[in-house]
Amino acid sequence: MRFRPSPTMTLAFDSSLLLNLSTLAIVAIVGLVFRLTLAVSAEYRRRQSIRNIPGPSSSSWLFGNLLQMQIPWEYGQIDLEWLKKYGAVYRIKGGLGRDRLIVADHAAIQAIVYGEDFERTPAREAIVAWLFDDRGLMAHHGQAHRHLRGALNTGFTATAVRSYQSTFETLAETLCTTLDGIVSQTKGGAVVNLSPLLNTVTLSAISQAALGCPVEDLNPALVRNNSELLELSSTLAAGQILVDEILNLGFVPKWLLDLAIKYPVGQALKTMHAQRYLSVEQGREIMAKQLKTADAVGSVDEVDHVYGKILHSEILGNSENKISLEDLVHQTSIILVAGQDTSAIMLGWLFIALSQRPALQDALRGEILSQAKDDAYDHCPLLNAIIKETIRLWPALPLMFHQAKRDTILPLSTSFKGVDGEEIKAIPILKGQMVTVSTYAYEHLESRWGKDADEFNPYRWLDGSVPQGSALGPYANLLGFWAGPHHCLGWRFA
Numbered sequence: 254m255r256f257r258p259s260p261t262m263t264l265a266f267d268s269s270l271l272l273n274l275s276t277l278a279i280v281a282i283v284g285l286v287f288r289l290t291l292a293v294s295a296e297y298r299r300r301q302s303i304r305n306i307p308g309p310s311s312s313s314w315l316f317g318n319l320l321q322m323q324i325p326w327e328y329g330q331i332d333l334e335w336l337k338k339y340g341a342v343y344r345i346k347g348g349l350g351r352d353r354l355i356v357a358d359h360a361a362i363q364a365i366v367y368g369e370d371f372e373r374t375p376a377r378e379a380i381v382a383w384l385f386d387d388r389g390l391m392a393h394h395g396q397a398h399r400h401l402r403g404a405l406n407t408g409f410t411a412t413a414v415r416s417y418q419s420t421f422e423t424l425a426e427t428l429c430t431t432l433d434g435i436v437s438q439t440k441g442g443a444v445v446n447l448s449p450l451l452n453t454v455t456l457s458a459i460s461q462a463a464l465g466c467p468v469e470d471l472n473p474a475l476v477r478n479n480s481e482l483l484e485l486s487s488t489l490a491a492g493q494i495l496v497d498e499i500l501n502l503g504f505v506p507k508w509l510l511d512l513a514i515k516y517p518v519g520q521a522l523k524t525m526h527a528q529r530y531l532s533v534e535q536g537r538e539i540m541a542k543q544l545k546t547a548d549a550v551g552s553v554d555e556v557d558h559v560y561g562k563i564l565h566s567e568i569l570g571n572s573e574n575k576i577s578l579e580d581l582v583h584q585t586s587i588i589l590v591a592g593q594d595t596s597a598i599m600l601g602w603l604f605i606a607l608s609q610r611p612a613l614q615d616a617l618r619g620e621i622l623s624q625a626k627d628d629a630y631d632h633c634p635l636l637n638a639i640i641k642e643t644i645r646l647w648p649a650l651p652l653m654f655h656q657a658k659r660d661t662i663l664p665l666s667t668s669f670k671g672v673d674g675e676e677i678k679a680i681p682i683l684k685g686q687m688v689t690v691s692t693y694a695y696e697h698l699e700s701r702w703g704k705d706a707d708e709f710n711p712y713r714w715l716d717g718s719v720p721q722g723s724a725l726g727p728y729a730n731l732l733g734f735w736a737g738p739h740h741c742l743g744w745r746f747a
């Protein structure tokens with residue numbers, strides 16, 4: 254029934270409403286000013302507690318040293334310069350006038366990774382939620398994360414990964430045939446841009462051996478969006494750094510972040526939005542297909558892809574950590590994004606290193622050709638050394654952004670001299686302090702890797718000169734796959 258005003262009804266303006274609104278506005282402004290004052294005074298106290306740590310100066314209040322650090326003219330160049338000048342721990346200016354510690358010290362990294370006192374920065378947490386949504390593995394923490402990771406790990410154990418070998422070999426052979434084809438058309442050899450070929454081969458590997466879906470069957474819109482996303486993430490702009498710094502103030506509430514991805518404005522959010530929804534849709538389609546043929550599978554060993562192994566260990570009741578089908582489907586985005594580009598880039602660096610060292614190339618080719626086909630990887634020490642050296646020198650994520658959850662003390666493996674000349678043996682950190690781990694600098698520490706730390710020298714892994722003990726990462730004590738509870742789930746696969 255439509256509302257009809259009665260003939261006797263009159264309209265009146267209640268001025269107390271206006272009064273209420275202006276009171277509300279004043280309370281909101283006072284609240285905001287109060288919060289800002291608290292934030293500024295907390296930042297001042299944080300600055301005092303680390304003011305004795307040396308580091309570069311900056312004349313920009315807005316960006317501090319972040320443009321130099323996050324958009325360097327050459328990968329790793331500034332990290333190396335500051336590492337040599339200031340050592341394994343130094344202080345830089347972050348955005349919006351905030352100070353930030355950069356850390357490459359072993360004990361400090363261990364405390365950040367394995368302790369309870371540090372967490373991802375709000376900007377990193379927001380991107381994880383935007384891209385992989387709240388059901389993605391990376392967005393989980395504590396017990397919920399352990400549980401989900403335990404269930405997913407079924408597809409990433411050493412035995413499971415071995416069963417994907419024939420897929421990897423077929424893809425490698427296809428790549429070789431493509432290269433042979435290109436080279437045979439030219440007389441004295443050819444200049445080949447390997448990057449797009451490596452991207453295609455790693456996408457095929459992830460699609461086939463992780464999702465259990467031939468790459469041709471992936472939704473073309475998802476494939477297109479995925480490469481747009483990778484393009485975006487590898488071309489960081491000053492505006493994005495500024496947005497991160499605003500998010501890092503911690504003022505933006507979760508509901509607003511959720512709204513931002515639900516109704517995206519701007520290219521970056523739109524691409525993340527599409528990735529999130531297209532990959533869940535793709536995951537559901539893949540699962541529906543695999544369920545149709547599930548009755549024919551008698552054992553998990555018969556399946557040769559990650560999703561199938563997880564699905565069938567649930568169906569066959571082998572799984573200790575239960576996972577719902579919908580939770581599994583929601584990992585599609587993280588598996589595509591975390592697995593493809595990282596692997597392609599790592600292979601790219603490896604081929605650059607080999608192309609500059611013909612003698613090493615010959616030695617490696619000799620080692621590989623002398624092996625029987627099965628288990629060759631395990632019996633190729635030089636190949637393994639080259640892989641380790643590549644991961645050491647060119648970590649896919651050279652900076653890992655954290656902040657302190659509470660007041661704490663950051664331990665150090667190596668003490669150093671403060672600005673006032675005093676010896677610093679540990680660093681008092683106040684809640685909210687931004688601390689960035691430079692995996693790049695850690696992998697270039699002379700104190701750890703020796704005088705030739707900056708050199709590509711795979712033989713260091715064979716002559717016993719690499720220090721053992723006090724492990725950080727899951728693979729060869731390297732940080733390239735990160736460390737702690739959130740280290741790369743796919744490192745064996747990679």
Ligand code: HEM
Nearest residue numbers: 391591592595596599649650733734735739741742743747
């Ligand atoms: C050379 C290739 C790779 C490198 C260098 C690499 C590196 C990393 C790093 C540094 C992280 C930590 C990210 C963070 O906390 O912000 C990570 C996490 C992760 N990676 Fe990889 N990755 C590689 C390949 C793969 C592959 C092939 C897969 C899957 C097929 C994969 C799946 C994952 C997942 C699921 C996580 C999240 C783990 C968690 O939060 O518990 N990665 N990876």
